[in-house]
Amino acid sequence: MRELADETIRTGERPWSFSVRGLDVESELEALLHMGRESRDADWELFRLAAIAHHAWMSPSFDQLLALEHVQFTPLPHQVETALRVVRDLRGRAILADEVGLGKTIEAGLVLKEYLVRGLVRKALVLVPASLVSQWTKELNQKFRIQAIPQRDEWTWTTDGVIVASIDTAKRPPHADLVRDQWWDMVIVDEAHKLKNPRTKNWQILNQLQHKYMLLLTATPVQNQLKELHTLITLLKPGQLGNPAEFAERFVANPRTPKDPAALRQTISRVMIRNRREDGALELPKRHVRIVPVELTPEERAFYDAVQAFLRSEFERSRMARTSILPLITLQREICSSAYAALLSLEKMLKKTTDPDRARRLQSLIEQGASIPSYAKVESVLKMLDDAPDKIIIFTEYRASQDFLMYTLKRRSISAVPFRGGFRRGKKDWMRELFSKKIRVLVATESGGEGINLQFCHHMINYDLPWNPMRLEQRIGRIHRLGQTEACHIAHLVTKDTIEEHIMEVLQDKVRMFEAVIGRLDDIVSDIRLDLWERRIFEAAMTSRDEREFVNRLKSVQMEDLMLQKGGRHPR
Amino acid sequence: MNEQSRAPLRTAEERLAFCDRYFASVGARTLVARSMYREYEVPIDVDKELIERPFYWMWVEASRQPVEPTVLRLAFDDAALSREEARLNAELPAVGIPGFAKRRIERIDFGSHLFDRILASAAQRGRAVCVREGGEGSELVPWLMVNGIVSYSADINREEWFSYAVCLENLQIVDRFYERIRHRDLSGARASEILNHGRHTLREAWITLQEALRNHVAAQDDRWAEEAMIRLRDDLAQLSAYYESLLDDLSEEERASLVQERERKQAALIEKSTPRVVCHIHQTALVGLRLQRGRLAGT
Numbered sequence: 001m002r003e004l005a006d007e008t009i010r011t012g013e014r015p016w017s018f019s020v021r022g023l024d025v026e027s028e029l030e031a032l033l034h035m036g037r038e039s040r041d042a043d044w045e046l047f048r049l050a051a052i053a054h055h056a057w058m059s060p061s062f063d064q065l066l067a068l069e070h071v072q073f074t075p076l077p078h079q080v081e082t083a084l085r086v087v088r089d090l091r092g093r094a095i096l097a098d099e100v101g102l103g104k105t106i107e108a109g110l111v112l113k114e115y116l117v118r119g120l121v122r123k124a125l126v127l128v129p130a131s132l133v134s135q136w137t138k139e140l141n142q143k144f145r146i147q148a149i150p151q152r153d154e155w156t157w158t159t160d161g162v163i164v165a166s167i168d169t170a171k172r173p174p175h176a177d178l179v180r181d182q183w184w185d186m187v188i189v190d191e192a193h194k195l196k197n198p199r200t201k202n203w204q205i206l207n208q209l210q211h212k213y214m215l216l217l218t219a220t221p222v223q224n225q226l227k228e229l230h231t232l233i234t235l236l237k238p239g240q241l242g243n244p245a246e247f248a249e250r251f252v253a254n255p256r257t258p259k260d261p262a263a264l265r266q267t268i269s270r271v272m273i274r275n276r277r278e279d280g281a282l283e284l285p286k287r288h289v290r291i292v293p294v295e296l297t298p299e300e301r302a303f304y305d306a307v308q309a310f311l312r313s314e315f316e317r318s319r320m321a322r323t324s325i326l327p328l329i330t331l332q333r334e335i336c337s338s339a340y341a342a343l344l345s346l347e348k349m350l351k352k353t354t355d356p357d358r359a360r361r362l363q364s365l366i367e368q369g370a371s372i373p374s375y376a377k378v379e380s381v382l383k384m385l386d387d388a389p390d391k392i393i394i395f396t397e398y399r400a401s402q403d404f405l406m407y408t409l410k411r412r413s414i415s416a417v418p419f420r421g422g423f424r425r426g427k428k429d430w431m432r433e434l435f436s437k438k439i440r441v442l443v444a445t446e447s448g449g450e451g452i453n454l455q456f457c458h459h460m461i462n463y464d465l466p467w468n469p470m471r472l473e474q475r476i477g478r479i480h481r482l483g484q485t486e487a488c489h490i491a492h493l494v495t496k497d498t499i500e501e502h503i504m505e506v507l508q509d510k511v512r513m514f515e516a517v518i519g520r521l522d523d524i525v526s527d528i529r530l531d532l533w534e535r536r537i538f539e540a541a542m543t544s545r546d547e548r549e550f551v552n553r554l555k556s557v558q559m560e561d562l563m564l565q566k567g568g569r570h571p572r
Numbered sequence: 573m574n575e576q577s578r579a580p581l582r583t584a585e586e587r588l589a590f591c592d593r594y595f596a597s598v599g600a601r602t603l604v605a606r607s608m609y610r611e612y613e614v615p616i617d618v619d620k621e622l623i624e625r626p627f628y629w630m631w632v633e634a635s636r637q638p639v640e641p642t643v644l645r646l647a648f649d650d651a652a653l654s655r656e657e658a659r660l661n662a663e664l665p666a667v668g669i670p671g672f673a674k675r676r677i678e679r680i681d682f683g684s685h686l687f688d689r690i691l692a693s694a695a696q697r698g699r700a701v702c703v704r705e706g707g708e709g710s711e712l713v714p715w716l717m718v719n720g721i722v723s724y725s726a727d728i729n730r731e732e733w734f735s736y737a738v739c740l741e742n743l744q745i746v747d748r749f750y751e752r753i754r755h756r757d758l759s760g761a762r763a764s765e766i767l768n769h770g771r772h773t774l775r776e777a778w779i780t781l782q783e784a785l786r787n788h789v790a791a792q793d794d795r796w797a798e799e800a801m802i803r804l805r806d807d808l809a810q811l812s813a814y815y816e817s818l819l820d821d822l823s824e825e826e827r828a829s830l831v832q833e834r835e836r837k838q839a840a841l842i843e844k845s846t847p848r849v850v851c852h853i854h855q856t857a858l859v860g861l862r863l864q865r866g867r868l869a870g871t
Binding site for chain 2: 014015016017018019020021022023025026028029031032033035039040041042043044045046047048049050051052053054055056057058059060061062063069070071072087088091092118119120145147207208210211212213234237238239240242243246
């Protein structure tokens with residue numbers, strides 16, 4: 001009797017296969033026959049209750065979002081619409097590229113829940129940065145009632161259900177082979193901009209996974225070059241944008257400028273959804289962004305100039321010797337952050353050098369840096385803390401700057417806690433909790449800031465500026481996101497007459513490329529007039545000889561882009 | 573096929589009524605019944621089905637400890653939850669006593685874990701039954717009924733409830749059988765009581781039912797599947813063109829690796845998007861209906 005069940009039946013010319021599954025009718029009837037007792041009246045009641053249960057679980061239509069009845073909160077309209085589009089139109093493979101703070105996690109959770117409720121997903125993998133494993137697991141369990149578990153060991157990969165894991169663990173042996181061997185009904189990757197390079201292990205492990213549905217979550221699908229978009233979309237739907245050469249020919253004018261933005265937008269809309277605040281996706285309180293110019297003290301200026309001179313000569317030396325300029329770029333970035341941060345790199349260089357002249361020069365620079373009596377940026381921060389009585393988050397890229405800020409705040413009896421990527425999950429949760437309840441200032445490094453939600457705070461100081469505009473946007477998104485009720489005040493500290501001053505322009509340029517393809521960003525930088533652009537390009541050309549990457553970026557900016565402000569208006 | 577107009581259990585009242593019926597059926601005692609609130613003392617077998625704690629039961633069985641029956645406290649709306657929480661807190665001693673665990677109330681709504689487990693328990697316990705109409709001695713028409721869900725799936729799915737029964741006397745098939753009998757006064761019976769009245773074997777009946785299910789599915793509109801197949805063919809063509817374009821100028825080893833990757837991705841696309849129709853049988857029953865002369869046998 002069972003031979004027909006579980007076996008796909010030929011359906012001739014019909015466009016589907018057919019099978020009978022579920023209850024083993026033969027065995028159940030055998031059991032009834034040999035039970036030796038009659039069914040109880042209660043059994044008929046249970047039979048009727050079972051019929052109700054199956055009716056209640058049923059998915060009655062193709063295009064209805066059933067997950068909404070199963071979750072413990074009411075999602076916002078744009079989140080519901082996005083989840084529905086992913087399931088109905090994009091068929092479960094999509095990039096969710098909402099601006100930071102609009103709820104990509106919610107959208108992904110809704111899609112996952114929808115497939116779970118419909119019985120189309122039984123085993124799913126959620127790959128996130130290590131710092132977010134707990135947060136994702138908790139949110140899936142509490143908000144979506146998805147019994148997700150964090151990955152603990154090699155055995156976890158082989159279990160059914162929803163597994164939340166760090167991508168860094170997944171790509172490493174011995175885990176990578178196990179992850180590759182599984183069949184995943186769904187894969188979700190948070191912070192998917194980390195998949196922009198096809199030569200990385202991150203991208204390769206994702207490309208090797210066997211999966212049905214896939215969601216890639218990133219507010220910044222393009223960071224530096226258009227080909228990153230191709231790389232990301234190829235993971236989801238190989239061929240959607242052609243092969244790399246076809247993509248370059250059809251869509252790329254230069255690495256950062258699309259040839260036909262409208263056509264590119266149209267093509268990627270088949271795999272990507274991006275909600276923006278200005279489209280009415282979400283009424284968040286206003287954000288006020290201002291640039292705070294900082295004048296270096298004479299001692300800092302002398303030190304900065306000395307480091308610049310050192311960098312120029314080192315750059316020449318590196319070029320002749322064909323050695324890496326990466327340490328020089330790091331030093332350049334550190335000196336933009338603080339003299340204190342630069343000292344650490346100088347000390348490292350001193351330890352490594354075998355050239356006595358170079359050692360003397362480095363020693364002299366270190367002594368000069370160490371003798372600086374006061375730091376202009378720190379003084380600016382202290383003044384801003386005096387002016388704004390509320391909680392403040394201070395972002396810096398460097399641990400040394402963070403340590404120095406913590407030390408200074410402590411000396412001034414201002415309560416502060418640090419936050420960084422290297423903290424264990426529990427410590428991160430604890431620091432966040434302290435900041436929300438008792439502490440006035442959180443001093444966070446870039447890596448520590450990724451993914452944390454700090455809506456209870458609405459003041460931010462960017463002690464230094466990342467060279468990547470999307471990271472700046474991510475920083476701001478920590479406070480300017482769902483749940484924020486106050487206007488947000490964001491200050492960028494920019495040191496006058498240093499390379500940092502030009503970074504704002506580079507950021508603006510990259511933002512424009514991003515906007516051309518993906519859609520407009522918020523005003524994360526102030527509008528810049530044409531005369532400022534010209535002067536800054538000139539200064540950049542003069543000062544950036546030891547910053548090859550920086551120069552190239554400035555050179556590739558088109559004149560018409562410089563003439564246009566956001567929204568296409570010409571400046572006065 | 574039954575087109576249910578509204579999905580059940582979407583209101584708090586329906587969930588409360590369902591729980592009352594379920595706990596009564598499984599032999600639980602109702603200790604407290606207040607507005608939108610219940611306390612049920614559950615038997616051990618039910619406890620094991622509703623609360624996931626295998627290690628606790630291993631310990632209980634290993635140590636042969638006597639266990640107090642679990643009391644489930646269920647609130648069916650927010651007002652009941654806060655009202656009863658306040659009551660329980662007031663009953664607790666003012667100073668916390670070590671080991672004196674706070675009594676927890678579960679909020680029951682659609683999608684909550686406990687309610688899902690209650691539904692799963694009901695589904696498991698109510699999967700097969702043998703019932704008859706009327707008292708012993710009355711003339712019966714025997715039926716084999718199967719209930720379940722037909723799932724039409726490709727990238728996404730749609731499901732519909734079915735209930736078919738076949739008469740064991742003449743192999744007549746009746747659609748929506750359960751909907752016709754669910755309100756009838758049926759009582760538990762022995763299978764042999766019902767099968768005595770049949771001329772055909774259960775095997776014949778089951779084969780006939782499967783044929784009926786296939787016929788039912790074959791009669792449905794295929795457009796959803798045709799559209800899915802078009803999308804799948806397009807996706808496969810795109811995938812194929814992409815990998816073909818990469819194969820030039822590669823070494824043999826690289827080609828082999830790329831071809832393998834293409835095949836893996838093709839298989840994933842086919843798994844994801846191929847249209848399938850699956851009849852999931854969830855329930856089966858032997859039903860003896862009283863013979864009514866002049867009407868369709870028993871229905």
